[in-house]
Amino acid sequence: MATYLTFSSLLTIVPALILxxxxxxxxxxLTLHPLAVIPGPKRAAVSTLYEKWHNAVRRGRYFLIWEQMHEDYGPVVRINPNEVHIRDPDYFDVLFSHNMKIDKDPFVYTLAFSNAPSAFATMSAPHHRVRRNAMNKFFSSKAIDGYEPYVQATFDKMIERLDTYRKTGEVVRMTAAFKAFAMDVVSHxxxxxxxxxxxxxxxxHRFQFAQLATTSLMHWNRVSMRLVGIFKRLPMWMTPILTEAPDAVFQDTHGALDPRKLTDTETRLMTDALNIAKTANKVASSAPVDLKDSDFPSETSGHVSLIEFLHASSxxxxxxxxxxxxxxAHSMLGAGVDTxxxxxxxxxxxxxxxxxSRFLEPLFTELREAEAKLSSPSDLIPARTAEKLPYLNACVRESMRLIPAVHSRLPxxxxxxTMTYPATPPTAADSKGEKQQRAYRFPPGTxxxxxxxxxxxxxxxxGPDARSFRPExxxxEAGGAxxxxPQWARMERCFVPFSRGARSCISHELAKRELYIVCANLFRRLPGLELFETTRSDVEPAFELFGPVPWEGSRGLRVKVRDVE
Structure with missing residues (x-):
């Protein structure tokens, strides 16, 4: 009887203590925490469950919630018990400066990206500096100049492949074609x-889908890695993995859709890279060398890979x-495709x-003028030439602005x-009217x-049409800044498609070469492109899986390649 009473008491006391x-x-x-003074909804301040619901269960929708929080509460909001989100372009250079004292938050990066020992997933600022500095020369503008012929050759290969669809009249899955182009370049x-x-x-496309399916679990990784392991063993229809509308490409193979196959697929794809690294390790006892500019060949046949470069570094x-x-290397492959x-x-x-007449005709007019300066009309417009074409540059800038590389918050x-907001005390002019903002102090570790x-x-x-594509x-000369x-200065300050500061995208020079080669030459080579059953919702971000992802039923960008008379 005494044992029964003790057990019965525990059943009553333990839940009460937990509550x-x-x-x-x-x-x-809500009252004593250092962030208790920060405005925001109480449910976000009390528990991380609010964020996990919108990110894990609703598949990356929390970005819509914190956007609304800013509308309701102002430029500084508390989005979970230990984090504040700031919407103020003037503060970006403070938080994302070259100040090496600022680290990344492991909750977002380590749990989402499995703590991979890459520069991207390095939390500590000093450690990141060591890893990043070792790669700077490899990604320098001069090094990329020598690599551009391979980018051009890969673009030509993509055009040849797309031209086959012109001959057959098939619908082109351009989303897959662009990802294939980007992967072929960055992998080489x-x-x-x-x-x-x-x-x-x-x-x-099978690999692209498998990668998306894996990425769709990143928010669940932050909830429980063990839970993710269970998801990968469930039947496909029971998992929370992001899926797409039925597609004939997959009708003959469930394996590509089966999350249990993803690990094996990734293992096979990295086999060649592993062999390269093992070969490099055979000379690991030799002294590292400092590669000079001459070690970057101008011909693509002698390209030095990142693995070889880092192994020979100091x-x-x-x-x-x-x-x-x-x-x-795997980090670079992940970063260099979808973005x-x-x-x-x-x-x-x-x-x-x-x-x-809205965009294509002005673009063609400018491209024809640039084409007239080429030695042959069949030549590609080089990236550095394309970058100097005003209208093309404006169109590329708008495209980069509307779809930044990272859709997630960057903690x-x-x-x-201690950090303060605003970074400097308001001036007398700012102390009146709408410009006045409450000052906050964030203790170390916030x-x-x-x-x-x-x-x-x-x-x-x-302007009020900031979400619209307007190159002007x-x-x-077209009424722009x-x-x-001052207007141009603010636009430049807010133009950060690859972020800014010590943690900005290290491969932005390579990305720019690819961007300008494709955007300057795609319509020259395939002037008869036209959309096929594609609406804005098929390309517009609906989910945040670190990068932007359209709605689940989207088939991506699809086109027909027509003959032009």
Missing amino acids: LWFAAVAVYR FTLGHSRNYLDEPDLG LPPAERTADRLINE LSNIFIQFVYEMLSAPR RVNPHE IMSMSLTDLAFDAEAF RWLP APGS
């Missing part, structure tokens, strides 16, 4: 050999192991969705110093985040 503990935590977070650049997705019957031996090199292909998709959709932590989309759509910089905003004017 009391949760209540105490909630009261602390990083690993020393191409994945050759442009040679695949489906343009590598990094410490622990930073040049096979696992470390492969993770660095770039999304911009291609945006560019082509905007060009083709409007009447031809940072200063582990040593998670502070900002989003590239907030800058991209800043109404003060880009960059062209003074004049270089050197």
Whole structure:
């Protein structure tokens, strides 16, 4: 009887204690926590469950919630118990400066990206500096100049492949084609050999889908890695993995859709990179060398891969192991495909969705003038020439602005110093009217985040139509801001498609070469492109899986390649 009473008492006391503990935590977070003074909904301040619901269960929708929070509460909001989100372009250079004291937040990066030992997933600022500095020369503008012939050759290969669809009249899945192009370039650049997705019957779409399915679990990774392991063992219809509408490409193979196959697929794709790293490790005992500019060949046949470059660098031996090199390469493969292909998709959709006279005719006029200066009309317009074409540059800039590389928030932590907002006290002019903002102090260790989309759509910089594609905003002769004017300065400050500061995208020079080669030459080579059953919802972001992802039923950008008389 005594045992029964004791057990019965425990059943009553333990739940009560748990509820009391949760209540105490909630009261602390709302009243005594250092962030208790930050405005925001109480449900976000009390628990991370609010964020997990919108990100994990609703598949990356929390970005819509914090956007609404800013509308309701102002430029500084508390989006979870330990994090504030700031929407203020003037503060971006403070949080994302070259100040090496600011770290990344491991909750977002480590849990979402499995703590891979790459520069991207390095939390500590000093450690990141070591890894990043070792790669700077490899990604320098001069090094990329020598690599551009391979980018041009891969573009020609894509055009040849697309031209086959013109002959057959088939619908072209341009989303897959652009991703195949980007993967073939970045894999050759990083690993020393191409994945050759442009040679695949489906343009590598199976792998692209598998990658998307894996990425769709990133928010669940933050909830529980063990739970993700269970998801990967469930039947396809029971998992929360992001799927797409039925597609004939997959009717003959459930394996490509089965999450249990994803790990095996990734393992096979990285086999060649592993072999390269193992070969490099055979000479690991030799002294590292400092590669000079002459070590970057101008001909693509002698391209030095990232793995080879890092192994020959002056990094410490622990930073040049096979696992470390492969993770660095894998990080580049992940970063160099979707971010770039999304911009291609945006560019082509905007060009083709409007009447031809709106964008295409002004673009063709400018391209014909540039073409007249080439030695042969069949030559490609080089990237550096294309970058100087005003209208093309404005169109590319708008495409980059509307679809930044990262759609997620970018959280940072200063582990040593107190941060303040605003960074400087308001002036007398700012102390009146709407410009006045409440000042906040964030103690060391506070998670502070900002989003590239907030800058991209800043109404003060880009006007009330900031979410619209309007190249004229960059062209003074068309009524846009004049270089050197305050308006132009704010537009430039808010134009951060590859972020800015010490953690900005290291491969932005390569990305720019690819962008300008494709955007300057695609319609020259295929002037008869036209959209096929593609609406804005098929390309517009609906989910945030670190990068932007359209709605589940989207078939992406699809076109027909017509003959032009």
